[in-house]
Amino acid sequence: xxxxxxxxxxxxxxxxxxxxxxxxxxxxxxxxxxxxxxxxxxxxxxxxxxxxxxxxxxxxxxxxxxxxxxxxxxxxxxxxxxxxxxxxxxxxxxxxxxxxxxxxxxxxxxxxxxxxxx
Numbered sequence: 001x002x003x004x005x006x007x008x009x010x011x012x013x014x015x016x017x018x019x020x021x022x023x024x025x026x027x028x029x030x031x032x033x034x035x036x037x038x039x040x041x042x043x044x045x046x047x048x049x050x051x052x053x054x055x056x057x058x059x060x061x062x063x064x065x066x067x068x069x070x071x072x073x074x075x076x077x078x079x080x081x082x083x084x085x086x087x088x089x090x091x092x093x094x095x096x097x098x099x100x101x102x103x104x105x106x107x108x109x110x111x112x113x114x115x116x117x118x
Contacts, residue, residue, distance in 0.1 A: 061113045065105075072101050 079086070079094050086093075108114060 058113065058116065061108075065108055065113065068104065069101070072097075 075097065076094070079090065083090065
C-alpha cells in the first residue's frame with residue numbers, strides 16, 4: 001500500500017491545483033459583461049446561424065472513422081521503433097491489426113459513409 005502514496009499525493013496535488021485556479025479565477029476575474037462579450041464568437045465573423053443547429057450524421061461518422069485511423073497510427077509508432085526486436089511475431093501481429101482495420105475501412109466505404117454527395 002505504501003507504493004501508492006506518491007500517486008495519491010500527485011492526484012491530490014493536481015485536484016487542489018485545479019480547484020485553486022478555478023476559485024482564483026472566480027474571485028479575481030473581471031465582472032463587466034457587455035453585449036459584445038456575451039455574443040457567439042465564430043472566428044471574428046458575425047454568427048449566421050443559431051448555435052442549436054443540427055449537424056448531419058455523416059459529419060459525426062466521418063469524425064469517428066478519422067479517430068479510429070488516427071489511433072491506428074498511434075499504435076504503429078511504437079511498433080515501428082521496436083520492429084527489429086519484435087521479429088516475425090511482431091510483423092504478423094501488426095499485419096493482423098492492419099487487416100482488421102482494412103476490413104473496417106471496406107465496411108465503412110461500402111456503407112457510403114465517406115461519400116458526402118448522397
